[in-house]
Amino acid sequence: MLDFFDFYFSQLARWFSDSALWVLFLTGFLSATLLPGGSEASLIATLSLNQYSVATIIVVATAGNTLGGMTNYWLGLFLPNRTHQQKHSHKAIKWLSRYGYWGLLFSWLPLIGDVLCLAAGWLRMQWLPSIILIAIGKAARYGVLAAIYFQFI
Numbered sequence: 001m002l003d004f005f006d007f008y009f010s011q012l013a014r015w016f017s018d019s020a021l022w023v024l025f026l027t028g029f030l031s032a033t034l035l036p037g038g039s040e041a042s043l044i045a046t047l048s049l050n051q052y053s054v055a056t057i058i059v060v061a062t063a064g065n066t067l068g069g070m071t072n073y074w075l076g077l078f079l080p081n082r083t084h085q086q087k088h089s090h091k092a093i094k095w096l097s098r099y100g101y102w103g104l105l106f107s108w109l110p111l112i113g114d115v116l117c118l119a120a121g122w123l124r125m126q127w128l129p130s131i132i133l134i135a136i137g138k139a140a141r142y143g144v145l146a147a148i149y150f151q152f153i
Contacts, residue, residue, distance in 0.1 A: 020045070020051065020052070021046070021052065023046075024042045024060050025064035027039045027064070028042070028063070028068065029065065029071075032064070032065040032067075032068025032071070032072070032113075033071050033072060033114065043058075043145055044145070046061075047146060047150075058146060061138075061142045062135055062138050062142055065108075065142075066131065066134050069134045070117070070127075070130075070131055070134065072114055072117035073120050073121035073130060074121055075121060076117070076118040076119060076122035078121075079118075079122045081122075090115070090119065091112070091115075092115040092119040093123065095112075096123060096125070097123075101125065101133050102133065103116060104125075104134050104137065105133050105136060105137040105140075107133075107134045107137050108141040117130075
């Protein structure tokens with residue numbers, strides 16, 4: 001019985017090491033949509049493999065997470081437009097109305113980050129500045145997380 005578990009976990013570890021960047025990309029993408037996810041855990045797991053450069057890992061995680069955020073942005077484009085009063089009633093919309101595109105630097109925050117991206121689409125903010133600032137915020141988060149990881153190993 002123990003041989004079965006040993007074999008199973010060794011196969012799982014081999015599969016993860018062979019496809020770690022894909023797993024990282026997908027968890028980054030899914031965790032940036034309205035679905036709950038754990039891209040931070042995937043980032044740490046990929047860093048611990050010591051197979052890829054830190055820059056590669058951060059770029060892959062950022063790409064997946066940014067595309068997930070832009071999925072929320074594009075979903076926001078399809079939300080029905082409401083009255084001007086409703087346009088300023090949600091906290092994320094107030095945040096973006098106050099800080100503009102710069103507010104998207106905080107799209108990495110849990111809970112509100114997904115809504116910020118959705119609100120950016122709903123407010124019809126331009127996609128190019130949006131994707132740039134979303135990517136910068138998410139890359140900074142992953143960079144800080146990687147730095148913290150290396151402080152403890």
